[in-house]
Amino acid sequence: MREFRNWAGNQSVTPSEIRTPSSVEEVVRAVRDASASGRRVRMTGTGHSFTGVALTDGLLLRPHGLTGILETGDGWVRAAAGTPLRVLNEELHRMGLALANMGDITDQTLAGAIQTGTHGTGRDVGGLADQVLALELVLADGEVVTARADDTGEGRDLFDAARVGLGALGVLTAVTFRVEPSFLLRSTREPMALSAILDSLDEITSKNEHLDFFWLPHTDTCLAKRNNRSQGPANPPSAFKHWLDNRFLENTLFGVLCAAGARLPGAIPRLNAVSAAALSASTHTDLSYKVFTSVREVRFLEMEYAVPRRHLAQALRETRDLVERRDWKITFPVEVRVTPASDAWLSTAYDRETAYVACHIYRPTPNPAYFEGVEEIMTRLGGRPHWGKMHTRDAAYLSTVYPRFADFLALRDRLDPGRLFSNAYLETVLGP
Numbered sequence: 001m002r003e004f005r006n007w008a009g010n011q012s013v014t015p016s017e018i019r020t021p022s023s024v025e026e027v028v029r030a031v032r033d034a035s036a037s038g039r040r041v042r043m044t045g046t047g048h049s050f051t052g053v054a055l056t057d058g059l060l061l062r063p064h065g066l067t068g069i070l071e072t073g074d075g076w077v078r079a080a081a082g083t084p085l086r087v088l089n090e091e092l093h094r095m096g097l098a099l100a101n102m103g104d105i106t107d108q109t110l111a112g113a114i115q116t117g118t119h120g121t122g123r124d125v126g127g128l129a130d131q132v133l134a135l136e137l138v139l140a141d142g143e144v145v146t147a148r149a150d151d152t153g154e155g156r157d158l159f160d161a162a163r164v165g166l167g168a169l170g171v172l173t174a175v176t177f178r179v180e181p182s183f184l185l186r187s188t189r190e191p192m193a194l195s196a197i198l199d200s201l202d203e204i205t206s207k208n209e210h211l212d213f214f215w216l217p218h219t220d221t222c223l224a225k226r227n228n229r230s231q232g233p234a235n236p237p238s239a240f241k242h243w244l245d246n247r248f249l250e251n252t253l254f255g256v257l258c259a260a261g262a263r264l265p266g267a268i269p270r271l272n273a274v275s276a277a278a279l280s281a282s283t284h285t286d287l288s289y290k291v292f293t294s295v296r297e298v299r300f301l302e303m304e305y306a307v308p309r310r311h312l313a314q315a316l317r318e319t320r321d322l323v324e325r326r327d328w329k330i331t332f333p334v335e336v337r338v339t340p341a342s343d344a345w346l347s348t349a350y351d352r353e354t355a356y357v358a359c360h361i362y363r364p365t366p367n368p369a370y371f372e373g374v375e376e377i378m379t380r381l382g383g384r385p386h387w388g389k390m391h392t393r394d395a396a397y398l399s400t401v402y403p404r405f406a407d408f409l410a411l412r413d414r415l416d417p418g419r420l421f422s423n424a425y426l427e428t429v430l431g432p
């Protein structure tokens with residue numbers, strides 16, 4: 001099977017060749033072979049990006065041969081770039097360690113996740129790329145280099161550019177993360193009115209280490225999740241409650257509701273109202289990585305914009321008003337998260353306190369007008385699209401919202417003048 005297809009099924013490509021390198025030397029050979037044969041080369045993660053960022057029609061490298069923890073030290077762990085986040089979490093747990101923060105799911109590879117700026121929600125700790133201490137990468141000329149956070153010379157630029165590098169600067173072979181002793185999170189979930197959250201945004205974001213809320217379109221109801229560190233004791237949900245919430249309610253039943261809504265769109269506002277009324281408050285305390293992450297089985301398309309935190313209330317009010325004004329019927333909740341500013345040049349949180357607004361749509365019933373309408377609001381507010389989620393922005397726009405955009409392009413010109421690592425998506429977002 002030569003075709004590469006992403007998780008959502010909206011991107012696919014048949015590359016000229018597929019290889020699964022299992023050592024740095026094999027990556028170097030692949031990069032040199034691609035260059036010698038005039039083809040482009042790119043490593044993919046697990047295909048969880050909705051954009052064409054991972055595609056290549058040249059030599060496609062699969063990540064599965066580069067997995068596992070390579071080395072640990074005081075407060076850090078170095079892992080092979082293709083290691084799935086799930087495996088990293090489990091290995092860290094066995095060593096009594098944990099990442100300080102992460103996104104919603106754990107299927108992605110380490111390199112794939114950081115290259116597009118994957119993030120969760122955090123008052124004090126940002127996305128995965130902000131927890132990186134060093135990167136090992138193979139450059140277009142086949143040289144293997146390490147970019148480090150503690151580099152005070154020119155190498156620091158490579159570190160700040162390559163952490164969220166879109167695969168444009170080289171093939172990552174290892175990533176070193178900052179880690180800390182395992183910790184527990186107390187998770188409180190409760191229904192709240194969107195209007196109440198909007199009125200108390202500053203207070204609710206500053207009082208909670210990890211705030212994540214989901215607004216159900218066509219209602220004034222949100223499910224607010226607040227995760228804060230706890231000394232314990234652990235009080236994990238029972239196996240049945242875990243299955244009920246994570247598998248049955250959030251996936252199986254939700255999938256049935258989405259399918260029903262796709263057949264009878266007029267019923268969606270009522271279905272959402274029933275879901276909103278069924279939400280109830282709950283708390284549990286568990287290991288951090290179990291609290292941070294969930295399972296996503298219902299296939300969807302997603303667009304997510306990062307806006308300056310001070311514009312969040314306006315962004316949400318305008319989104320709510322737009323959905324009410326137009327005749328769209330939206331089943332999926334709109335998810336809202338926050339992070340502190342990042343120093344990675346192409347991080348969506350670069351140099352500003354950030355709020356994320358994510359719109360999802362059931363995969364079988366795409367709704368480009370919904371994404372287009374919300375995108376207009378977000379870009380008016382200086383929004384930056386998630387590099388791995390659907391959007392229509394190009395280099396001309398992106399250069400206006402990323403202060404270090406020109407520096408990134410200059411570094412790419414120097415490291416990859418022949419555009420060995422480019423693809424159609426990068427030509428759009430970075431230019432030729």
Ligand SMILES: Cc1cc2nc3c(=O)[nH]c(=O)nc-3n(C[C@H](O)[C@H](O)[C@H](O)COP(=O)(O)OP(=O)(O)OC[C@H]3O[C@@H](n4cnc5c(N)ncnc54)[C@H](O)[C@@H]3O)c2cc1C
Nearest residue numbers: 045046047048049103104108109112115118119167172388
């Ligand atoms: C169900 C679901 C839930 C999600 N949840 C979140 C979330 O909570 N927060 C969030 O921010 N995003 C989320 N995303 C988006 C996802 O995290 C990103 O799109 C991420 O990049 C996907 O990682 P991947 O391993 O699948 O990489 P891919 O999508 O396969 O690749 C992403 C990019 O990384 C590059 N790459 C991969 N490996 C290497 C390497 N070794 N060297 C150089 N470049 C490399 C690829 O070429 C490509 O440019 C979610 C997506 C889905 C489908």
